[in-house]
Amino acid sequence: MKGAVSYRLSAFGLLRLQPCFVVCALCSLIGCGAAPRAHTTFLRSVDLVEMTDTMAQSFASDEIIGERTPSDEPWVISMYRVVNHTNQIIPEREKWLYMGRLRAMLAQSDIAKARSIIWIIPPERWPIVAEELNVSDEPYGLRMKPTHLLTAEFHALTNTSGSGRSDAYVCEYQLVDLGTGTLVWDDKWEVKRAVEGRTYD
Amino acid sequence: MTERKSATKGRSDAPEATKGSRAVSLGLVVAWLCVATGCSSPARNFATIDAYYRYDFAAAREAVRGDAMLRNDEQTILNSTRLGMAALADGDLHEAEIALGRSFELLSTAGLNKDRTIAAVLDYEGVRIWKGEPFEQALTYHYVATLYALMGDWENMRAAAANSLFRLTDFGRDQNPEKLARRAAQDEQFLDTGYTAVDTNFALGFLMQAIGSDLSGASGSSDQFDAASKINPDLGPLIESLRARDYNTLLIVDYGKGPTKIAYGPDQALAAFAPQERLAGRTPSLIIARGVDRLLAAEPVCDVDQMAVDHRWNNLEDIRRAKSVIGDLLVFGGAIATAHGSHRDSDKTVLAGLGAIAAGLLTKAGAKADTRYCEFMPKSIFLAPLNLDRATDLRLSIEGDPGAAIILDDVAPGSSSSPNAIYLRLHGRGSPNARWLTQRNAIYSNDHTGVRPADYPWILGGNDLSTPTRETLQAYHDNGYLLDMTLDDLQALYDAEGIHIGSGMENQPGVRRNPSFRHVLEGGTGLFTPEPNSIGYKRLMCRPHPTYQPKSDVARNVAASIRVNDRSGSQGASVQSARVKKTGSLRHAQPNDEEMFE
Known part of the structure; x- marks a missing residue:
């Protein structure tokens, strides 16, 4: 019984952690390799x-x-x-x-x-x-x-x-x-x- | 019963679900770690650096051109600046304008790294788009201003220089990275609020702006000269000369290797610039002489080493410094939590601990300071206005460094309203001694010198590297060569050899462009004359190069005919009579024609 509770908690913990990992991984991916774009106040x-x-x-x-x-x-x-x-x-x-x-x-x-x-x-x-x-x-x-x-x-x-x-x-x-x-x-x-x-x- | 079964099933499925979730989570952690590792510091481009400091600017440009022109990534500004600076030194203003223009536009973009801050914290500082430290930005603007000075475009020189005069963040006297990091660790807001915005102390920027304003007729030059004088009173004589427009020639000279950027301290989280030129604590002077007459001893207007160590000229993106501490705390705290959870059989605690360790390791990995920097920056920058009464040879040297000397042949003065601006890049002690720098005369004639008497095209065995024009062809005719050749024939001759007129003129899809930026003298396919009095010009024109071996039958035949006629001591009509048999066009000359001349 104690084990079942523990598993449920773990599963809950994992599910809570997963979005964080996804966000972090996405942040890393976004940060790495995106092209710089000129956005200035110059005349166009x-x-x-x-x-x-x-x-x-x-x-x-x-x-x-x-x-x-x-x-x-x-x-x-x-x-x-x-x-x-x-x-x-x-x-x-x-x-x-x-x-x-x-x-x-x-x-x-x-x-x-x-x-x-x-x-x-x-x-x-x-x-x-x-x-x-x-x-x-x-x-x-x-x-x-x-x-x-x-x-x-x-x-x-x-x-x-x-x-x-x-x-x-x-x-x-x-x-x-x-x-x-x-x-x-x-x-x-x-x-x-x-x-x-x-x-x- | 059914419910109990379901409940039992549900309980029995729970570990499976947990295992699945755990596998997913671990997978994500691993993926994240891989991403983080993949984004680590880009390898330094040693090929371009090595070539640059051997005065081989053509090779330096080749080694960086692909990255600068084809890629659009975190290193774009850095690579464009490198390419632009190398092109400027090489005397190719067209490529310098393209590359530095790109740097200028991106440097002027506000918030370029706005969306990358989180990635930089979680990952590696190098995921941020390199804009350089503020001093590198100011110097890049200075090089854009220099470029336009060389082009005689004083308006754009002024505009570019004006951008280098941004305000700086001053955290007070006697500050250094360690002190600032400590303060930042104690006070989260310190780096955002603990400074005073102060006016720049970039005297060189003010001088370049003032020169541009003065020569373009814009207002404000007097104030700009005053600002430079206030920053550095030692510049007084130079400023007076510029203010009085008592010059018709303006030398802009870079000397030595600028500071290198190194990571140090705990987790290599701190970055600092360290001088590379050992000059026994003395700032060298630039000596300019005409024959035995010393015309000027100029002191540097800008000491890049000093700028680099001044905290006001650094970004202080100190999140990396704080990250190191955060990393230690997380790893330490995570290890404790994991051990505690294992002992108590608490998966939640174990997972939390593992998460903390992973996060800690990642931030720790990301804590390493960003050591990207522009390696082409010099140690010292000189401005030397001269008032020459006639075209004259000038000898420039750096006091105390015999290897850093150059002789400029027949420098033509400009006028007081539009001086002749010359940019020179002299290397310091670590670079090879290039004897051709002090070779006075050009070995090869070119668009700058004009075709010399008795000369004809280099690809035919002569010493002339002028681009084909009516005037050039007329000069060959006057010398007795290529008498029945038209301009179209001459151009067809170069075409047959695969030689492009101009620098970087190859534009066929699928064909490499790099060779067309390289001069035919150095094995490339470009025929052009670099900016006179540039290092690129000296390297090409003032040292001997291997003889050209024609590739096409037509060129071989014409070259052979010239050799035969030269041997027989006649030119003119003989060349004409012995000239290759034309079948409509020079392109169609027969392969065996060469034999009749041998």
């Missing part, structure tokens, strides 16, 4: 698409640009500079992708013809853009003398702490008339990204 390709879409829309709906007609003297807009003031690495080819996509969107739309605008990229930058956009033909007007300069500046406010990191990005576009030095159009796109967890764990 989805941001590129959203940003350039928004900026293209803003450009197209601008009052000054809207007043232009096909018979006006063409504006030759050069995608001049992309400036990275964030704490994120943005390789040269990616920088120009931000400009290249905007140029491609505006060039493909009716705006270019309707507003008499020619988009150019500094010839020395064209190979980078062509590679990123996977196009081969040099676009019309690439080597024309620009009348306007378009610049893009990326800024970020970075906060890091023991509990995570956040980056508030502001991407600012400006179009300057080279003849008068006046700012023709500007707009900005903002996004904030945050991740939780220790950065140096």
Whole structure:
């Protein structure tokens, strides 16, 4: 009788212990071999698409640009500079992708013809853009003398702490008339990204 | 009666059920132990370390490339950093950007080990994804900044350096791992609450950020120079030179072997970094000379040995240290419980005891400190801005270490707005003395030097390793060689030899890529010119290599024609007339064509 009780207790003990072993074994298995995944506050390709879409829309709906007609003297807009003031690495080819996509969107739309605008990229930058956009033909007007300069500046406010990191990005576009030095159009796109967890764990 | 039978049956089944459960439990314990054993510390990659410290960066990269590029596991950041640093030293900026870019992204990921803490406690510390100690992280960011400096991309240099300036945890003066472990054992919350978050003392990071800010036109460089100066007032002259932009050439020089990480103490639960370079207690200077003129004696901006022993630059993942104690208690307590249960015939107590022993042994096994570290880190890092008035030869040496010297041939200055940045990796006393480091002139011409007079392609018996371009071919023509060969023909010639133009250009499925990262001079299939003034460039171009043996008939024939014409003392038209018979393309030259030239 004493033995039977003992067996029941043992069985009960085992049954109670089993989940612990299972959990422990699973923890070990999970911990061993799972692939690290990058999860950062950096700008991503989805941001590129959203940003350039928004900026293209803003450009197209601008009052000054809207007043232009096909018979006006063409504006030759050069995608001049992309400036990275964030704490994120943005390789040269990616920088120009931000400009290249905007140029491609505006060039493909009716705006270019309707507003008499020619988009150019500094010839020395064209190979980078062509590679990123996977196009081969040099676009019309690439080597024309620009009348306007378009610049893009990326800024970020970075906060890091023991509990995570956040980056508030502001991407600012400006179009300057080279003849008068006046700012023709500007707009900005903002996004904030945050991740939780220790950065140096 | 039926009930009694059932009851009896039930009682008689109980031991069977218990035996079954016991077998399952034991099986799980064994499985768990196996898992734990399987996850033990990964073997160190001695092949890559050994090659790296022999200046054979090509072999070092080969030995780690597979792990870095194909695997995505706990060692990914470590292997990517190793690969990136070796590529940087070898002068392959493209591969360095890929590898260090991966490290940068993963290092910037917060909470990478969030779900691994339990596994690390139950198992082995190595199941955690290696991010390195904070000083290794800061240095990895520094190498990303260095990479962009070499590329003249000052914006990204600034951005990378900015990431190295994270705050540190300060537990007070005179702290060491033992003291901290003791405090942590007494106070469970100590490691989470017992510190003050302090600003970094990484002067090198501030200087790199300041240089990047200044040259990219970003604001803040003045404050960043001030911060570096405040951390280390001895850097004053260097900072003034940088602040005044009184330089057009920037040397970033690594010297010596960084500290090694060892486990010690009870159950090897504690980890510490120990210096490897014995320098008689003196920090060496970097001497830069032009001929007999000493241009600069630079002191190190960063002493990695000092960083490594500073508790503020260590993670203090001290759960492993506490685990050792927990292990002892569990094993001891478990043994007592088991003995007690056996004596009293109490299976429950016995099982509890066995469970405790198993848990104790596992945590004890897991208590061993994680000794993974980046072996490529140097002992000292120097920054040396120079204002060169013309292209000039420079001799760099480490004071007191005659083996650590290099001569750079014809260093072209940049400008004050975009200086020429050069990165050099010099090893210390434990590494072989590489004579080619002080060989002044390149033996082989290349994309950096241009085709020299009277030279032609190395694969045809010449000494030129330029990649085929219109300019290169024109230079061969001007030298009287390959006169009726077009650029397509020249490229087809390399193609026929299985030589890829560029580093790592092999991209066929199922074909090994490693050989294409190795230069043809060293038996690989890549034709490229490493970053000028890199160690990789010196190793390839400044020491003699065995003569190339053409593999294809077309190359053999063209090489033979050149030999014949050189022997006869004529080039130009003779080469043209004696040139291989073409049947549409050079690829289709007849095998027996060679005989007519012998």
